[in-house]
Amino acid sequence: MQTTLKTSIATVSISGTLAEKLEAIAGAGFDGIEIFEQDFVASDLSPRQVGAMVRDHGLKIDLFQPFRDFEALPEPYRARAFARAARKFDLMNELGTDLILVCSSVHPAALGGIDRMAGDFAELGDLAAAHGVRVGFEALAWGRYINDHRDAWEVVRRADHDRVGLVLDSFHTLGRGLSPESIRAIPGDRIFYVQLADAPAIPMDLLYWSRHFRNMPGEGDLDVAGFMRAVTATGYSGPLSLEIFNDQFRAGLPRLIAQDGYRSLIDLMDRVRRAEPALPTALPAFAPPAPVDGVAFVEFATAQAEAPALEGFLRAAGFRPTAQHRSKSVTRWQQGTVNLLVNTETQGFAQTSYLTHGTTVSEIALSVPDARATQARAAALGIPAHADAIAAQELQIPAIRGVGGSVLRLLDNSPDLSRIWQVDFAEALDLTAPSDPASGPDGAAARPVAQTIAPATGTVATGTVATGTVATGAVDPATDAMNTPFPPGAGLIHIDHIAQTMAHDEMLSWSLFYHALFDATRAPMVDVADPDGLVRSQAVQAGALRVTLNGAEARRTLAGRFIEDTFGSSVQHIAFSTDDIFATARALAAGGFPVLQIGENYYADVEARFGLDAELTARMRACNVLYDEDAGGQFFQLYSTTRPDGLFFEVVQRCGAYQGYGAPNAPFRIAAQKRALRPADMPRR
Ligand SMILES: O=C(O)c1ccc(O)c(O)c1
Ligand SMILES: [Mg+2]
Secondary structure, eight states, rough: SSSSEEEEEEEGGGGGGGHHHHHHHHHHHSEEEEEEEHHHEEEEOOOHHHHHHHHTTOEEEEEEEESSTTTTOOOTTHHHHHHHHHHHHHHHHHHHHEEEEEEOOOOOOOOOOOOHHHHHHHHHHHHHHHHHOOEEEEEEEEEEOOOOOOHHHHHHHHHHOOEEEEEEHHHHHEEEEEEOOGGGSSOGEEEEEEEOOOOOOOOOOOOHHHHHHOOOTTTTSOOHHHHHHHHHTTTSSSSEOOOOOOOHHHHHHHHHHHHHHHHHHHHHHHHHHHHHHOOOOOOOOOOBOOOOOOOEEEEEOOOTTTTHHHHHHHHHOOOOEEEEESSSSSSEEEEEEEEEEEEOSHHHHHHHHHHSSSSEEEEEEEEEEOOOHHHHHHHHHOOOBBBOOOOOTTEEEEEEEGGOEEEEHHHHHHTTTHHHHHHHHHHHHSSSSSOOOGSSTOOOOTTTTTHOOOOSOOOOOOOOOOOOOOOOOOOHHHHHSSSOOOOOOOOOOEEEEEEEEEEEGHHHHHHHHHHHBBBOEOOOOEEEEEETTTEEEEEEEEETTTEOOOOOOOOSSHHHHHHHTTTTTOEEEEEESSSSHHHHHHHHHHHTTBBBOOOOOHHHHHHHHHHHHHHHHHHHHHHEEEEEEETTEEEEEEEEETTTTOOOEEEEOOOTOOSSGGGGGHHHHHHHHHHSSOOOTTOOO
């Protein structure tokens, strides 16, 4: 039984020089490495120097690989292969590692014959013994005769040599569609090494898929956890090693790739443990992935000068200010169950976020069953905590670092955290249900807000934005009387989803983040055609949290520009749900909300495509509402135009069990947004 998890990673999985790779690997918490022969040959350090450098990083060389085209060769190839092996065994001694991986032959001259292969390995075992090393045999999925772990095991079994064992690689088993269950019949001590990799389910040539598209366990579509359950059942107690050939990772930041790798291994073994509690997984205890109960709030960081414009936008969307933070310049805005915070602090994290990105979503707060347990899980996964300065009487709310350096805050129903609004916010007046004034204790719901917050006097549509800012003291009754009453809510009920934009090569990383931390499912990746390039989009859902991850490959896409213009902001838009999109559309229009105008061609097409009633199409056209449907139901959506800070809002109505996000509409929406951004006097080309 394992006492501690031994983690390892192949040097080929990470970019950089050997020294850079080691630094990143050690920093992420790994115990060992597999030295890929190319990485060693490319280095100008001697084998002994490389070995010393690895050990100086606190790492061990668990494996040297690969040794190709060994078994079942006729002479003279056979003698050459043994001579080559002897040279590599010497090299291993200098490097300071005792295990070499022999991958199954693709040599055109190889003869086959399982006993011939077993005989070759028995002889290689003797040679290995003479050099004090061991040999592990791996079935490559495209091996000439051996391409199934069951056959590789039969060769090892027949070789019957204590220096010869089996190497299992999840890709070669799962990538060929083989069941890992047969692994349970293999003695654990005959398995010398285990390599792990996932991959996206894209049908293509096995070798090409393996060499370019492998990814970290949990980032792809293979059942790596099922594979590891079978391996764990054998009693195998050696290292778990990531062997990831991936074009993106080869170009990625070594530190981030190594961190993701480590996170993926911890999450993988946690999955094994939860699926089969009887198996020994050698993991410290930490909480299971949490279902998310809801989005508690979304916080915008902005500056005093920009706050009125943002607040005008919120007001036009039917939100109203209801409370003020006790010690910080933060206002709470509410509608339905949605809480939006506007933070204009001139110090601390919000200020830093604003200075870096401009007006931006700096925090997302999630309600989970146990906030501190989720934070502890994050720590076990290597996700850093975020700590900020708070006043003495305020709550210390658990927080971690999320996408784009933003903060993910965690709330729950515990006696302290459930009182965030009462403890941290001055809510002298009961305005917790602003969309329902009747719920106020004395019908005073709408008016008294104006005593703390002076609302905007203009609307967004006309561009005359409020001069009123958050009042810090008493309000002049005369000014108060002149204030426009708050527009009624627009019927927005909760946050349907949050769209986060990132560079395309960060998508796997954030998908893994949500997948490892929360009890999440992922929809297949979809391609969204922006007029200026492709954006890839993947929806992640964890209970009540729906996030869309949008990866920009081209810089001129709306998403690409957003990343560039905001210096890497993450949240590009927030989608709110309504029960009645047409009533909401009317309320938004009345409040001066800047609705994105959709072109005529769209409505002709959507009507034809879905066979819609002309009457419904006419209503949608009048309100700039987009339509989609799936087997579960119908979907309606409308958008705001894009704000100067790049943010925009979406409103959706899901009917029945519609599961999507209106992806087929995205190209038309993006084209309309780009049209709206273009100055009117610019010729259309
Ligand atoms: O792609 C290859 O050739 C290759 C080499 C060594 C391995 O362990 C492997 O899984 C693949
Ligand atoms: Mg392998």
